[in-house]
Amino acid sequence: MKPFLRLVILLLALLGGPALADPGDIDAASRGVVRVIVVGGEGEEVYPVSHGSGFAVDAETIVTNAHVVSEAVNDPDLAIGLVPSSGGNAVYGRVIAVSPRNDLALVRTTHPMRLPPLTIAGNAPANSTAVLAIGYPMNVDQAQGLGEEDLFRAQPPVTSQGFLSGRRPSRDFDTLLHTAPIARGNSGGPLVDQCGRVVGVNSFGAESNATEAEFFFAVTMRELLPFLRANGITPQMNSLPCRSLDELEEAERQRAERQMLTAQREAQAAEQEAARQSDDLRAQVAFEVLDERAAGLFAAFILLLIAGAAGAYAAHAHRQQNLRHRALAGSVALMALAAALIAWFTRPAYADIQERVEERLREQMDSPQTGPLPQPASTAGNLTCTLDTGRSRIIGEPVAEFPLRWTEAGCVNGRTQYGATGGEWSRVFVPGDEDTVSVNRYDPQAREYVVERYLLDRTAMDELRSVRAEFQAPACNAGGTAATDLGDRQQAILTMLPDRPNERLVYTCSEDSAATGE
Known part of the structure; x- marks a missing residue:
């Protein structure tokens, strides 16, 4: 049953679930996770009595479970040690607030640790959302053969992945039910979404035997946020959807494609407008040429009529022996005939249309700008x-x-x-x-x-x-x-x-x- 159930969960994750968490985000969240150790001893000789996990909500304040620190709260001979996940030394902490009702506690460092605080998810996660538990399970320490002295050294926390199975009240407080495996030592550690934002504080697991599915419980934000605010802590929060960089970059790629298509359409529209203006200019020039040809033909026709009339009069004057009128009319006839020939041969040809269009376009390009030349816009x-x-x-x-x-x-x-x-x-x-x-x-x-x-x-x-x-x-x-x-x-x-x-x-x-x- 148990292996089968895990196989079903894996298939759901691959087929219909959200994308896997970005390792960089989980590593970033892990920086603010600490091992919380209840310390006993006499003089300089100290030893761990028990341990759990916790996470930073500001640079020097840790959230953990009340049951993790309860022994130190009730026994003045015990102390609390805080071990960072990377870099830095372990320091002692002091409990500043305990709420046994919802299993929450706040521990303040006694020496600066400069922990990066985790971000709290502002919206309740939906059912079947992928989540990850981050902490220090004791069985992993035992499997690695870590001794008591090793617990006081900085070590990266363990991460396990699962899915939310719903909200439900447990032990008089609100909890999230999930399948991200936790063990003794995980208590007080964060349950995070795929962006590394805290959605719960791991608290306990359901009793089961080897043949049953394993479920675990985390204190919800409905419990944590009022607890923090009641103790003067304003956490870093984010209520936006968790988006992967892959999703973002794909959206940017599509946006760039849309911009490119828009630019192409604008360029095409500009080309079409230029072509339309060219066609309009060609039509205008063609009408001008046709008008000029018609005017030339009409002028040649009228001049030919004048030449013919003047020639006829010159012939009449010749018959009448009127030499003066004959010379005058003959001159008019010759000039009219010459003018008619000039009007005929100087009228524009159809081939002149293209030349005139090109000349007009060159004139438009070479025409001086009116007013001052445009200056590049300042970026300041x-x-x-x-x-x-x-x-x-x-x-x-x-x-x-x-x-x-x-x-x-x-x-x-x-x-x-x-x-x-x-x-x-x-x-x-x-x-x-x-x-x-x-x-x-x-x-x-x-x-x-x-x-x-x-x-x-x-x-x-x-x-x-x-x-x-x-x-x-x-x-x-x-x-x-x-x-x-x-x-x-x-x-x-x-x-x-x-x-x-x-x-x-x-x-x-x-x-x-x-x-x-x-």
Whole structure:
């Protein structure tokens, strides 16, 4: 029954379930998970009495289960140790709040740990959603042969995947039923969605034997959020749908295709309009030529009539021996005949239509512009950048809007110089107090600002900080090659980052009407 049930769940995941979690997001969430150890001992000799798991809701505050710390709460001879998942040393913690009713507790570090807080999912997850349990199951420690001293060393937590099976009240509090395997030691660890956001606090499992399906329970956000707020903790929250980078990039690809098709249609429409104008010009010229030919023919006909009449009169004058009238009429006849011939042979030919069309087009192209020549638009200005949630992958709690004062030299808000590389403006931030690298890019022509965030472990951050310390960013508007030099130096950091960011925030920027006085 048990293997069969697991096979069914796997098939459902492959055929109809959501995409697998991004390992980078789960690794990022794991950074804020700690081992919570109840410590006993005398003097400098300490030993673990029991242990569970917990996760950070701010840099120095841990959520865990009440039953994980209950022994230390009830026995003054016991203490609580907090062991980070990567980098740093174990520190002691003190319990600042306990709620046995819903099995929740808060532990504050006694020495700074600078833990990256996990983001809380603002919306309740739907049934059958894929979830992952993160923590320190004791049976894994035993299988690895870890001794008591090993528990105090930083080690990555264990991750297991399953699916939600519904909400239900248990032991007088609200819980999520799920199939992500947990064991002793997982208690207090987070249950997260595929973006690494907390949807529950793992608490206990259903009793079963080897032939029955295994189900586990996690305290819901309906219990956790009031508990945190009651104790003055404002967690980082995100209520947006969990989207993978693959989904986002596919949507961007389709968006680019739509833009390309729109540009092609506009170009085709422009070509059609130019062709229509050319046809109109050709028709206009053709009418002009036909009119001129008709005028020439008419003039030649009239002149021939005049020549004929003058010739007839000259003949009559000749018979009358009127030499003066004969000469005058003969002259008129000859001039009229010559003019008729000129009118006939100088009338435009049909071949002149194409030549005139081409000449008119050249005249239009060569005609001087009226007024001043158009100048390229300045990219500098005071802007307001607004988050485009439809084009963003958001893991944490981002800034929805911010002001951006940009200069053509790549200075932001009068204090931060951006680097220029291959026509792109960017700035890489490697903070000393946060385990996150941000790559901020701005496209002045499109007025698009993109922030990509990489949530890294302590080891990776230490390496990046050492590389960042090798160069000094120039002051704003330093001039010369300062911007390109910074762009080149930043490449050393970019090559060390993972292939994909954990978070991508896309902002569209527009003129700040308040700043421009509109």
